[in-house]
Amino acid sequence: MKILVTGGAGFIGSAVIRNIIDNTQDSVVNVDSLTYAGNLESLSLIEDSERYAFEKVDICNRAELERVFSTHKPDAVMHLAAESHVDRSIDGPAAFIETNIVGTYTLLEATRSYWSTLSQDKKDAFRFHHISTDEVYGDLEGTDDLFTETTSYEPSSPY
Numbered sequence: 001m002k003i004l005v006t007g008g009a010g011f012i013g014s015a016v017i018r019n020i021i022d023n024t025q026d027s028v029v030n031v032d033s034l035t036y037a038g039n040l041e042s043l044s045l046i047e048d049s050e051r052y053a054f055e056k057v058d059i060c061n062r063a064e065l066e067r068v069f070s071t072h073k074p075d076a077v078m079h080l081a082a083e084s085h086v087d088r089s090i091d092g093p094a095a096f097i098e099t100n101i102v103g104t105y106t107l108l109e110a111t112r113s114y115w116s117t118l119s120q121d122k123k124d125a126f127r128f129h130h131i132s133t134d135e136v137y138g139d140l141e142g143t144d145d146l147f148t149e150t151t152s153y154e155p156s157s158p159y
């Protein structure tokens with residue numbers, strides 16, 4: 001498979017990419033705009049792999065995302081790019097609304113546009129995996145309470 005990972009220069013995304021390159025035969029294209037939270041040194045051990053490519057692209061940029069999809073033709077998306085530090089959202093929510101909401105929406109639309117061009121087999125196999133946080137679903141009531149795939153969003157902050 002070729003997996004498009006967003007936010008691959010971040011804390012979790014870089015570990016995901018190192019794991020894919022080290023422990024599978026899959027390829028990765030890392031889409032990251034390198035905000036203050038991104039650090040390519042986290043990928044220094046795998047950056048020379050023929051199965052790794054880096055695209056410095058903002059997920060809010062639809063035209064650039066379409067270029068990335070048509071160049072790399074991924075089989076799946078793992079979406080980790082985010083403004084991820086909740087405390088920063090209290091003082092400055094704008095970047096959170098841009099990346100977490102507008103950026104996720106733009107990535108979903110670019111993915112759908114690309115997905116619609118695939119063969120039926122590839123459409124059926126394609127996955128969009130959004131790695132996010134419990135913050136978007138609000139609070140659980142107790143230890144028996146669970147979120148499911150049909151749980152509605154109930155965010156408790158701009159984060």
Ligand SMILES: NC(=O)c1ccc[n+]([C@@H]2O[C@H](COP(=O)([O-])OP(=O)(O)OC[C@H]3O[C@@H](n4cnc5c(N)ncnc54)[C@H](O)[C@@H]3O)[C@@H](O)[C@H]2O)c1
Pocket residue numbers: 006007008009010011012013031032033034035036037038039057058059060080081082083084085099103131132133134
């Ligand atoms: N770190 C944790 O403990 C934790 C726990 C639960 C959930 N999460 C969630 O997992 C996801 C990843 O978390 P993380 O800790 O790796 O985050 P991080 O802040 O370490 O990394 C985020 C990455 O996204 C990139 N990025 C930010 N805005 C971008 C944009 N507009 N376009 C392209 N790239 C952009 C940054 O450059 C950075 O490399 C987030 O959604 C976060 O909420 C993290």
